[in-house]
Amino acid sequence: xxxxxxxxxxxxxxxxxxxxxxxxxxxxxxxxxxxxxxxxxxxxxxxxxxxxxxxxxxxxxxxxxxxxxxxxxxxxxxxxxxxxxxxxxxxxxxxxxxxxxxxxxxxxxxxxxxxxxxxxxxxxxxxxxxxxxxxxxxxxxxxxxxxxxxxxxxxxxxxxxxxxxxxxxxxxxxxxxxxxxxxxxxxxxxxxxxxxxxxxxxxxxxxxxxxxxxxxxxxxxxxxxxxxxxxxxxxxxxxxxxxxxxxxxxxxxxxxxxxxxxxxxxxxxxxxxxxxxxxxxxxxxxxxxxxxxxxxxxxxxxxxxxxxxxxxxxxxxxxxxxxxxxxxxxxxxxxxxxxxxxxxxxxxxxxxxxxxxxxxxxxxxxxxxx
Amino acid sequence: xxxxxxxxxxxxxxxxxxxxxxxxxxxxxxxxxxxxxxxxxxxxxxxxxxxxxxxxxxxxxxxxxxxxxxxxxxxxxxxxxxxxxxxxxxxxxxxxxxxxxxxxxxxxxxxxxxxxxxxxxxxxxxxxxxxxxxxxxxxxxxxxxxxxxxxxxxxxxxxxxxxxxxxxxxxxxxxxxxxxxxxxxxxxxxxxxxxxxxxxxxxxxxxxxxxxxxxxxxxxxxxxxxxxxxxxxxxxxxxxxxxxxxxxxxxxxxxxxxxxxxxxxxxxxxxxxxxxxxxxxxxxxxxxxxxxxxxxxxxxxxxxxxxxxxxxxxxxxxxxxxxxxxxxxxxxxxxxxxxxxxxxxxxxxxxxxxxxxxxxxxxxxxxxxxxxxxxxx
Numbered sequence: 001x002x003x004x005x006x007x008x009x010x011x012x013x014x015x016x017x018x019x020x021x022x023x024x025x026x027x028x029x030x031x032x033x034x035x036x037x038x039x040x041x042x043x044x045x046x047x048x049x050x051x052x053x054x055x056x057x058x059x060x061x062x063x064x065x066x067x068x069x070x071x072x073x074x075x076x077x078x079x080x081x082x083x084x085x086x087x088x089x090x091x092x093x094x095x096x097x098x099x100x101x102x103x104x105x106x107x108x109x110x111x112x113x114x115x116x117x118x119x120x121x122x123x124x125x126x127x128x129x130x131x132x133x134x135x136x137x138x139x140x141x142x143x144x145x146x147x148x149x150x151x152x153x154x155x156x157x158x159x160x161x162x163x164x165x166x167x168x169x170x171x172x173x174x175x176x177x178x179x180x181x182x183x184x185x186x187x188x189x190x191x192x193x194x195x196x197x198x199x200x201x202x203x204x205x206x207x208x209x210x211x212x213x214x215x216x217x218x219x220x221x222x223x224x225x226x227x228x229x230x231x232x233x234x235x236x237x238x239x240x241x242x243x244x245x246x247x248x249x250x251x252x253x254x255x256x257x258x259x260x261x262x263x264x265x266x267x268x269x270x271x272x273x274x275x276x277x278x279x280x281x282x283x284x285x286x287x288x289x290x291x292x293x294x295x296x297x298x299x300x301x302x303x304x305x306x307x308x309x310x311x312x313x314x315x316x317x318x319x320x321x322x323x324x325x326x327x328x329x330x331x332x333x334x335x336x337x338x339x340x341x342x343x344x345x346x347x348x349x350x351x352x353x354x355x356x357x358x359x360x361x362x363x364x365x366x367x368x369x370x
Numbered sequence: 371x372x373x374x375x376x377x378x379x380x381x382x383x384x385x386x387x388x389x390x391x392x393x394x395x396x397x398x399x400x401x402x403x404x405x406x407x408x409x410x411x412x413x414x415x416x417x418x419x420x421x422x423x424x425x426x427x428x429x430x431x432x433x434x435x436x437x438x439x440x441x442x443x444x445x446x447x448x449x450x451x452x453x454x455x456x457x458x459x460x461x462x463x464x465x466x467x468x469x470x471x472x473x474x475x476x477x478x479x480x481x482x483x484x485x486x487x488x489x490x491x492x493x494x495x496x497x498x499x500x501x502x503x504x505x506x507x508x509x510x511x512x513x514x515x516x517x518x519x520x521x522x523x524x525x526x527x528x529x530x531x532x533x534x535x536x537x538x539x540x541x542x543x544x545x546x547x548x549x550x551x552x553x554x555x556x557x558x559x560x561x562x563x564x565x566x567x568x569x570x571x572x573x574x575x576x577x578x579x580x581x582x583x584x585x586x587x588x589x590x591x592x593x594x595x596x597x598x599x600x601x602x603x604x605x606x607x608x609x610x611x612x613x614x615x616x617x618x619x620x621x622x623x624x625x626x627x628x629x630x631x632x633x634x635x636x637x638x639x640x641x642x643x644x645x646x647x648x649x650x651x652x653x654x655x656x657x658x659x660x661x662x663x664x665x666x667x668x669x670x671x672x673x674x675x676x677x678x679x680x681x682x683x684x685x686x687x688x689x690x691x692x693x694x695x696x697x698x699x700x701x702x703x704x705x706x707x708x709x710x711x712x713x714x715x716x717x718x719x720x721x722x723x724x725x726x727x728x729x730x731x732x733x734x735x736x737x738x739x740x741x742x743x744x745x746x747x
Contacts, residue, residue, distance in 0.1 A: 043708070043709070044708075069703040070702065070703065071699045071702050071703060071709075072702065072708065072709045073709040074699070075661065075664040075665070076661045076664070077650070077654060077655075077661050077664050078452055078453075078585075078654045079453065079664075079695075082449045082452060082453070082696065082699075083699050085445070085449070086439065086445075086449065086696075086699050086700065087699075087703070089445050090438070090439070090445075090700065091703060101563055101564055102564045102659075102660075102661060106654075106655065106656060124563070169553075169565070171562060171563045171564075171565070172562050172563060173563050200549065201660070356562065357562060370553075370554070
């Protein structure tokens with residue numbers, strides 16, 4: 001039985017090549033496929049950050065002349081250097097995507113220096129022209145746009161006026177999401193507050209559940225999160241009968257009743273563009289960014305609990321975003337300690353690097369950055 | 371008038387008696403090699419069955435891939451050795467105190483604090499000659515790790531606190547301390563989304579072994595194991611520790627200062643793990659950050675138990691586990707197995723080795739006993 005299965009798969013993969021050669025070298029095809037390597041920091045099926053990448057990788061797999069190799073649960077240590085090297089040396093990968101933030105420096109940079117002919121693209125937006133080699137690059141999405149839209153929907157759904165945000169660490173990326181979510185909700189009702197709880201790390205399921213439960217006990221009736229896997233937060237909230245907004249990828253399966261909408265990555269856009277380019281002999285871009293307009297991020301389909309008013313408001317703002325006419329962070333804006341962080345009249349559009357150093361929580365967020 | 375025998379003389383007699391009992395077993399050396407090998411073979415068979423039945427993968431293909439990923443080429447060997455290096459040092463953190471009958475599992479804490487101390491020292495001494503900085507980083511890391519595990523030893527010796535639990539809990543405190551410093555006082559303001567300390571400077575990195583990309587941690591580990599072996603085997607200190615491990619009460623009655631040896635062994639173990647932390651900072655990351663706490667300390671416990679706490683056995687066992695983790699990626703990529711596959715294999719090996727402990731002394735032992743002392747048989 002086992003043998004039959006194997007032969008079936010090999011035939012599919014390799015065509016006429018000999019079985020022995022296959023066992024050692026993978027699918028030896030007449031035309032050399034473009035081998036693309038993906039490395040994830042957590043499990044591929046985490047309903048979160050890693051799944052968002054793995055879903056896009058699965059779409060690449062279906063492209064002709066492309067072979068995808070994947071490794072999951074690779075820590076941000078020398079192990080990831082070895083994984084990249086192994087993909088290059090043993091699988092013949094020529095385009096490598098180390099997807100976790102901490103893979104960039106020093107690990108990916110070290111490998112890029114060692115293998116100058118291989119293209120390395122990193123998720124997170126750290127690449128800068130003056131500092132980093134041209135065979136490296138980074139891509140990232142302005143997902144706070146979707147968080148703002150989630151905030152609008154949450155603002156309509158809440159009855160208590162209290163929202164909850166389970167977050168990993170008070171770092172700029174996370175703070176930007178919390179702030180965008182809160183600003184979205186406050187655009188519906190300025191009195192709405194968001195309780196933020198930082199768990200301290202990217203994957204701490206027990207603390208995430210505790211945080212969610214404490215929010216439920218406080219009377220919070222919509223929660224969202226920014227942790228690697230939103231699974232625990234969403235499931236805990238669903239059991240308590242409150243609403244949720246997803247993050248990273250679509251979690252509506254985990255909360256069929258309470259799932260309102262969610263901020264999702266759409267890495268498929270980025271990956272297929274880069275791979276199409278590579279096949280034509282073009283190196284992928286070095287500094288790739290985009291939001292809703294570019295299709296790098298998307299919102300989950302509305303759940304059953306979303307009111308028509310909420311849909312109308314969110315869709316209207318989304319349309320403005322798609323037309324490039326909406327600015328989330330504009331003055332006058334105060335942080336939750338009463339300091340003015342963006343003066344009246346000033347505004348920061350999405351591409352403004354100022355936003356990447358965000359170190360405050362806006363008025364309406366209950367919580368502290370340190 | 372009737373002076374008791376000096377403690378070490380008595381201990382020596384006790385040891386000789388022990389050796390005689392050991393001789394009674396036929397071929398203890400053979401046994402020490404044959405039983406682990408059998409256990410490994412049994413684990414391989416069990417893992418192969420799991421692969422075939424549960425994952426529906428050809429086990430022979432999987433083993434061939436594992437060999438390819440771990441040992442088949444110079445690249446694979448370097449991959450394996452790089453992964454083995456930190457495990458050798460962290461294993462000593464469990465193995466050295468185990469000689470005294472202590473079970474220390476807080477290796478991760480010593481590693482993390484060692485890394486933090488190394489980074490802080492490296493940053494503090496910026497500008498000094500690199501050799502000075504490197505030595506200072508190593509010493510600081512060893513002191514930090516040593517103190518941390520000695521705390522667990524001290525709590526056990528003077529307050530009766532179980533050292534297994536206290537060392538584990540101390541590891542959580544160590545990680546929390548590291549996070550505090552990395553996200554607070556020592557944070558490099560430029561490290562926005564991954565809080566880290568400042569870089570120790572390229573000049574202060576210890577680099578790789580000439581002609582390879584394996585870092586110096588491997589040499590540190592092997593030297594530390596050899597050193598531990600020599601101390602355990604050929605010095606009165608090592609000997610005293612063995613006596614304490616055999617029976618602490620007897621040792622105390624002989625006049626051995628048990629507390630001192632407990633602290634010493636714990637500090638030495640902690641220093642080894644702390645050094646592993648320094649290597650992570652000075653050879654891999656250049657900074658201290660959350661990537662220090664990725665489980666090398668916990669994997670070290672596994673290595674120490676598999677090696678039965680023998681310093682020389684730690685090296686090959688660490689290489690075996692390094693090889694398994696090096697080949698894990700290839701299993702994922704070629705056979706679509708989840709990462710958990712190699713974790714399952716590690717677990718099976720751990721259980722098989724522990725279960726095989728009961729095989730020591732039989733049937734060879736029983737046979738031997740009958741030959742040597744027919745009456746007792």
